[in-house]
Amino acid sequence: MAYEKRKKFIVNVLYAGLIALMVYLLLRYALGLLTPFLLALLFAYMLKAPAKFVCRKSGLPYKPVVSVLVLLFYSTIGWGAALLGIKLITAALSLFSTLPSLYTNVIEPGLAVVFDSIEQLVYRMDPALVLAIDDIFARFAQSLGELVTSWSVQAVSLISGYASTLPSIFIKLLLMVISTFFIARDFDALAAFISRQLSPKAADVLAEIQKYVVGTLLVCIRSYALIMCITCVELSIGLTIIGVDKAVLIAMAISVFDILPVLGTGGIMIPWVIVSAISGDYKLAAGLLAVYLVVTVIRNILEPKIVGSQIGLHPVVTLASMFAGVQLFGLLGLFGFPILLSLLRRLNENGTIRLFK
Numbered sequence: 024m025a026y027e028k029r030k031k032f033i034v035n036v037l038y039a040g041l042i043a044l045m046v047y048l049l050l051r052y053a054l055g056l057l058t059p060f061l062l063a064l065l066f067a068y069m070l071k072a073p074a075k076f077v078c079r080k081s082g083l084p085y086k087p088v089v090s091v092l093v094l095l096f097y098s099t100i101g102w103g104a105a106l107l108g109i110k111l112i113t114a115a116l117s118l119f120s121t122l123p124s125l126y127t128n129v130i131e132p133g134l135a136v137v138f139d140s141i142e143q144l145v146y147r148m149d150p151a152l153v154l155a156i157d158d159i160f161a162r163f164a165q166s167l168g169e170l171v172t173s174w175s176v177q178a179v180s181l182i183s184g185y186a187s188t189l190p191s192i193f194i195k196l197l198l199m200v201i202s203t204f205f206i207a208r209d210f211d212a213l214a215a216f217i218s219r220q221l222s223p224k225a226a227d228v229l230a231e232i233q234k235y236v237v238g239t240l241l242v243c244i245r246s247y248a249l250i251m252c253i254t255c256v257e258l259s260i261g262l263t264i265i266g267v268d269k270a271v272l273i274a275m276a277i278s279v280f281d282i283l284p285v286l287g288t289g290g291i292m293i294p295w296v297i298v299s300a301i302s303g304d305y306k307l308a309a310g311l312l313a314v315y316l317v318v319t320v321i322r323n324i325l326e327p328k329i330v331g332s333q334i335g336l337h338p339v340v341t342l343a344s345m346f347a348g349v350q351l352f353g354l355l356g357l358f359g360f361p362i363l364l365s366l367l368r369r370l371n372e373n374g375t376i377r378l379f380k
Contacts, residue, residue, distance in 0.1 A: 047351075059195045063202035067210050070096060074207070089207045097200055107275070114272040122175040123168075130171075131164055133302035228376065235369045250325060254278045254288065257318050265310030288318055340364065 067089075074089035081088075138160040206213065218226060258274035267273060281288045292315040299308035341361050348356025370376045 059199040060202050063199045063206050066093070066096065066199075066203050067207035070207055071210050086208045089210075090204060093200075093203050093207050097203075101200075110272060111276060111279075114269065114276065120175065123172050126168055126171045130298055130302060131168065133298075133300075134160070134164060134167075136303065137301060228370070231370060231373060232366060235366060250322065251278045251281060253325065254281050254318055254322060257321060258288075258314065261310075261314035261317065265307065265314065267307075288315060288322075292318075 070089060070092045074085060074092050077083065077088050077092075078085050138156065142156050218229075221229060255274050255278035258277055259271045262270035262274055277288055277291050280291055292311060296308050296311045296315070299305075299311060344360040344364050345356075348360030350356070352359065367376070367378060371378050
């Protein structure tokens with residue numbers, strides 16, 4: 024009996040490992056090729072309900088209606104997202120390009136003032152330590168300057184590398200647009216064909232996934248998108264009042280960063296407050312701190328009311344899945360892994376699959 028149990032355990036582990044390897048290879052190498060078509064399928068699914076609503080109200084045929092909706096969708100949201108992306112990339116390039124000069128002209132003089140105060144305090148206690156403090160400051164300033172320069176160069180090269188892939192991105196976008204038209208026109212027929220190829224168990228799992236994604240995750244994503252927009256408006260108004268240049272673009276960048284768990288707005292605002300205080304601009308530091316506190320308070324009030332349901336993962340599990348996802352699959356894994364774990368937790372709780380107790 025013990026031998027049979029061990030043999031069964033080994034077989035199950037190998038079976039699970041083989042499935043995990045196949046999923047990894049699929050996501051690692053095939054997902055990039057399939058992304059335009061998967062996004063086209065998602066957008067076609069999103070436009071199906073509005074198209075059927077228009078057809079019921081107007082009596083028009085489905086295919087012309089959904090084709091017009093696809094055209095309107097890409098003409099408005101698509102172009103708006105493209106223009107916003109270009110502006111954000113331009114602002115990021117400008118920001119990272121000026122980091123070395125910002126450090127030389129602002130941060131390093133501020134650090135010098137701080138170390139001068141420390142030297143005066145140390146001199147009163149033991150004058151012999153002043154030389155050691157000077158040496159520590161020189162090495163610290165040199166190391167920090169090299170680190171800032173290295174980060175700036177890496178960030179600019181990374182963004183420029185993405186910019187160099189624009190031709191291939193354009194081809195993928197073109198494929199996505201064309202595929203959306205064809206999939207949207209024949210969505211029900213394609214869905215019926217796929218459903219016929221699945222076993223009853225697989226069909227039940229797929230139905231449960233669809234129910235969870237549509238009923239929970241999309242609502243959660245929409246809710247956080249609304250919170251992100253509210254945060255962007257608050258930051259735009261606050262940064263404009265305290266006199267920050269390019270307040271709207273900076274607010275957009277911070278609000279995008281705000282969707283990351285744990286880090287949020289404070290991941291940018293708090294270091295900005297510290298740098299401003301070190302450089303001696305206490306007025307700007309106080310203004311930034313006030314804006315951050317207002318945004319944080321309003322978010323904590325609105326978030327429980329706007330977000331009806333969370334993804335249901337412990338923060339440690341969320342962070343671990345984000346770290347593993349970004350290491351394996353980049354930006355897609357950063358958000359995809361927590362969503363996948365949330366989906367698996369839901370399926371396990373409903374008894375659709377059995378992964379853990």
